Amino acid sequence: MEFGRLWGDWLEMMRTIEVFLVIIIITGAFIIASLFTILPSPRQVSPLNLRRLALTTLQTLDVDYDLSSTVFKPDNDVAWGQLQVALSACLPPNIVYNLTVYEVGVGTELYTVIRSISNAESLGVGSDSASGLVASSNVTFNVVPEKIGEKGGGGTLYILNCSDANGWWITGYTGQSLAEDLYNLLSPYFKATIMVQNTTQLGQILNGTALQGESLGNATVINTVGEEVRIPSEYCKTPYSDDNYARYCHFLGERVCLYNWTWASIVGYPFYYVSNTGYFNGPNDQNGWGVFGMKCVAAAGLNSFLRGLNGEGYVTDTVGWITLGNPPTTPAMEQVQLSSSALGFTNYYGIYPSPYQTATRAVPSTIQNRYNLNATAYIFDPVNAGGKTWLAGATFVHRNSTGYIKGKLIPIGLTRTTDIRITALAILSYYEPRLYRSEYTATGTSRLVVLQLGQAGGV
Amino acid sequence: MAGSTIDHLVSVTIFLTAMLLFISLFNQTIQTAILYQRHRHLATKCSDLIDNMLLSPGYPLEWGKTNCTPTSFGLQDPEFTQYRLSPFSLMRLQSLTGSPVYYPKTGLNYSNVTMGFGNFLLVPYTEAINYSTAGKLLGINNTYGFQLTITPIITVSISDAQLNPLKLSVDVAGAGFPLSNAIVSYCFITVEPTGGEGAFPAYTVDYGTSYTNDEGKVILDFPSVDGTQTSYVLIAYAHLSGLIGVGYHQHVTHTANYVIPFISDFGTREVIIAHSYDVHGGSNPAEIAYNATFVLLTEDFTLREMPMENSTGKVGKINYGEGKPYKNITIPTYNPGILVITYRKSAQESGIVLMPWGISAMAFKVAFGDDLSDEEWVATDIRQVIVNKIAYQVTLALWSLEGYGVIG
Numbered sequence: 001m002e003f004g005r006l007w008g009d010w011l012e013m014m015r016t017i018e019v020f021l022v023i024i025i026i027t028g029a030f031i032i033a034s035l036f037t038i039l040p041s042p043r044q045v046s047p048l049n050l051r052r053l054a055l056t057t058l059q060t061l062d063v064d065y066d067l068s069s070t071v072f073k074p075d076n077d078v079a080w081g082q083l084q085v086a087l088s089a090c091l092p093p094n095i096v097y098n099l100t101v102y103e104v105g106v107g108t109e110l111y112t113v114i115r116s117i118s119n120a121e122s123l124g125v126g127s128d129s130a131s132g133l134v135a136s137s138n139v140t141f142n143v144v145p146e147k148i149g150e151k152g153g154g155g156t157l158y159i160l161n162c163s164d165a166n167g168w169w170i171t172g173y174t175g176q177s178l179a180e181d182l183y184n185l186l187s188p189y190f191k192a193t194i195m196v197q198n199t200t201q202l203g204q205i206l207n208g209t210a211l212q213g214e215s216l217g218n219a220t221v222i223n224t225v226g227e228e229v230r231i232p233s234e235y236c237k238t239p240y241s242d243d244n245y246a247r248y249c250h251f252l253g254e255r256v257c258l259y260n261w262t263w264a265s266i267v268g269y270p271f272y273y274v275s276n277t278g279y280f281n282g283p284n285d286q287n288g289w290g291v292f293g294m295k296c297v298a299a300a301g302l303n304s305f306l307r308g309l310n311g312e313g314y315v316t317d318t319v320g321w322i323t324l325g326n327p328p329t330t331p332a333m334e335q336v337q338l339s340s341s342a343l344g345f346t347n348y349y350g351i352y353p354s355p356y357q358t359a360t361r362a363v364p365s366t367i368q369n370r371y372n373l374n375a376t377a378y379i380f381d382p383v384n385a386g387g388k389t390w391l392a393g394a395t396f397v398h399r400n401s402t403g404y405i406k407g408k409l410i411p412i413g414l415t416r417t418t419d420i421r422i423t424a425l426a427i428l429s430y431y432e433p434r435l436y437r438s439e440y441t442a443t444g445t446s447r448l449v450v451l452q453l454g455q456a457g458g459v
Numbered sequence: 460m461a462g463s464t465i466d467h468l469v470s471v472t473i474f475l476t477a478m479l480l481f482i483s484l485f486n487q488t489i490q491t492a493i494l495y496q497r498h499r500h501l502a503t504k505c506s507d508l509i510d511n512m513l514l515s516p517g518y519p520l521e522w523g524k525t526n527c528t529p530t531s532f533g534l535q536d537p538e539f540t541q542y543r544l545s546p547f548s549l550m551r552l553q554s555l556t557g558s559p560v561y562y563p564k565t566g567l568n569y570s571n572v573t574m575g576f577g578n579f580l581l582v583p584y585t586e587a588i589n590y591s592t593a594g595k596l597l598g599i600n601n602t603y604g605f606q607l608t609i610t611p612i613i614t615v616s617i618s619d620a621q622l623n624p625l626k627l628s629v630d631v632a633g634a635g636f637p638l639s640n641a642i643v644s645y646c647f648i649t650v651e652p653t654g655g656e657g658a659f660p661a662y663t664v665d666y667g668t669s670y671t672n673d674e675g676k677v678i679l680d681f682p683s684v685d686g687t688q689t690s691y692v693l694i695a696y697a698h699l700s701g702l703i704g705v706g707y708h709q710h711v712t713h714t715a716n717y718v719i720p721f722i723s724d725f726g727t728r729e730v731i732i733a734h735s736y737d738v739h740g741g742s743n744p745a746e747i748a749y750n751a752t753f754v755l756l757t758e759d760f761t762l763r764e765m766p767m768e769n770s771t772g773k774v775g776k777i778n779y780g781e782g783k784p785y786k787n788i789t790i791p792t793y794n795p796g797i798l799v800i801t802y803r804k805s806a807q808e809s810g811i812v813l814m815p816w817g818i819s820a821m822a823f824k825v826a827f828g829d830d831l832s833d834e835e836w837v838a839t840d841i842r843q844v845i846v847n848k849i850a851y852q853v854t855l856a857l858w859s860l861e862g863y864g865v866i867g
């Protein structure tokens with residue numbers, strides 16, 4: 001009876017007992033879940049990107065190849081001391097580091113430790129690293145340039161190396177020495193480079209005859225003798241001699257248009273004189289400054305050339321001087337600087353002329369509208385002076401009435417003495433041949449640098 | 460029957476209480492996890508965003524050298540790859556820290572990155588890129604707030620060790636660590652108030668190199684200079700294992716009237732030369748004559764003067780007040796350098812002021828973005844960068860504008 005009463009009481013409290021059982025189960029579940037739920041440390045919640053910091057630190061230290069230089073001097077304690085000072089100086093105070101240099105591919109091991117520096121015994125609980133391969137200064141790089149004209153027509157470079165003509169505004173050089181420099185600078189970039197050795201050969205190409213089976217059309221012609229231009233003897237007569245040979249310059253313009261040449265004038269006023277020491281051998285055949293074998297065409301030369309390039313008939317020039325250097329009509333000179341794109345090309349092609357030059361014969365931008373020219377591949381930034389814009393170095397692309405490119409002119413309007421690298425840079429800036437670089441891999445020329453960073457202190 | 464009812468009531472009450480308690484406990488764990496995920500996401504976003512800013516030049520590529528507003532934001536120098544920043548793009552960022560300067564003669568407010576007397580960099584708000592524009596261009600407008608700080612790694616501090624004959628102390632240090640055996644190349648410019656043509660001041664420029672000792676210090680002697688009577692400036696570059704820093708120090712004999720350069724036009728490289736009285740007021744205003752030059756850091760880490768043509772406005776006189784217009788000067792190049800302007804009021808009263816052309820030329824610090832002091836949770840990330848050869852450290856602080864509140 002007593003048992004039955006107690007059992008009845010228990011049965012009446014069964015719901016409460018069940019609830020307690022549920023509480024025990026949920027409490028157990030919570031405790032188990034809490035045991036397995038590991039909250040991250042604050043450093044893991046918002047981590048500093050140590051890998052990127054390590055990478056950018058390596059890049060900063062190697063910006064002038066100082067790191068590469070030190071890595072290949074494992075016994076130079078002074079250099080390694082400086083590297084350690086630099087590392088400590090550029091990393092935040094709470095960052096500890098370990099920099100290790102490995103030799104790559106020597107012996108049976110792929111990576112062999114060369115030297116290691118660190119500012120702490122341990123990098124803490126969490127660290128990250130970045131690595132980079134550095135090359136020894138003894139590594140040889142092979143550069144294969146793309147050939148101009150390789151994809152399409154042209155690709156011939158004519159360097160006017162005529163020994164039977166004198167130069168002007170190339171003081172300190174000869175046309176021949178400049179031609180040689182140009183050959184060394186530019187011949188790797190052209191399918192064919194032809195040294196035009198005399199005015200007879202110049203006459204041949206003007207008449208459309210190739211000298212060595214090269215492609216005559218779309219060629220580049222560099223006049224290496226400054227303000228003077230060579231004239232073959234067959235053109236030293238009428239009608240080419242009209243107006244002190246201005247008509248010959250007009251004929252040159254027509255030929256540049258006909259063959260779609262790129263004509264480069266390396267310095268000064270283009271087409272200001274004509275020269276042929278074999279023909280102009282009289283006592284008065286000099287340029288007024290004592291250089292014999294030439295005739296002065298004066299400013300009519302460039303104007304006639306531009307008319308010829310633009311397909312206009314020849315007329316006696318009435319325009320006169322158009323470039324800088326004729327005060328008060330035009331400013332005497334302007335300082336010009338390499339354009340940003342030209343600066344980029346200096347690095348790309350490894351040609352480093354002074355970025356600041358003095359222009360005394362820069363052409364005005366107005367020739368673009370007058371002669372259907374379009375200036376492109378600026379070597380120097382345009383300058384404004386005397387109410388006009390002056391272009392000391394650019395490629396003027398001529399388009400005919402149907403819009404086809406027919407001839408180009410690169411007038412480098414700097415003062416003497418010329419820097420031939422400007423002309424080379426101007427031509428490369430226009431054609432932009434690519435350079436394919438490859439490294440001669442050799443044992444011991446590359447080392448692996450690993451920078452491991454950790455955070456000191458805190459959790 | 461009554462016992463059963465009581466059991467029911469008690470059990471339901473206990474059950475509901477227990478459930479509320481457990482929901483609350485589990486909710487706390489879930490909240491922590493959600494917060495962790497949000498903070499982790501913010502840190503990842505911060506790392507991505509700093510790389511977006513530093514590894515893209517923006518568009519147009521040369522926007523730092525023009526007056527245009529870019530259509531894509533990026534600070535990389537377009538002539539290089541990796542973490543190399545354009546010194547001109549950085550110049551166009553509206554400063555967070557400097558108080559804006561108003562110049563009545565142009566009617567414009569100028570972003571102020573000036574680093575003390577005589578070291579000016581004032582960019583018109585009309586040409587500076589503001590925080591809101593940058594946020595829109597980066598696609599984080601109204602979503603994230605940020606503060607970008609670009610600080611030179613190497614500190615080159617210069618002070619007077621002795622005035623007559625002049626001895627200057629140069630201290631070179633990194634992040635609390637002195638740079639021993641660092642090469643220090645310097646350019647020392649002294650003002651000759653009566654040496655120029657007419658009433659314009661002239662200047663002399665001396666160059667030299669030296670090395671720091673174990674404490675990162677070097678004393679430079681100028682035995683022929685009396686520092687108490689002469690206005691001068693020393694610009695020094697320190698170089699060690701790829702790290703380059705720059706410092707400057709000037710001493711002037713006259714501070715009542717001086718010239719203040721304002722950037723006028725990035726596209727034409729024009730700088731306005733203003734009279735200090737028109738900007739800051741003062742007492743005893745007077746006409747002053749000035750003579751400017753430009754100094755470049757060359758490839759071999761030496762400083763060289765780049766002569767300026769007279770047509771660039773390098774010399775002139777400037778007066779204060781109504782009807783006295785400001786003068787213009789044209790910087791001759793887009794290569795970073797320092798515009799050095801000497802000025803004189805009289806044969807005994809002269810001075811010299813500097814303005815960097817390209818932020819790195821004088822290692823100016825840049826702070827851009829919004830104030831982070833009231834933010835609840837801020838993620839930061841760091842990169843080492845090069846700005847025209849000078850080593851800088853970039854820190855990006857990022858926070859969410861959508862809040863971190865979790866219900867419960």
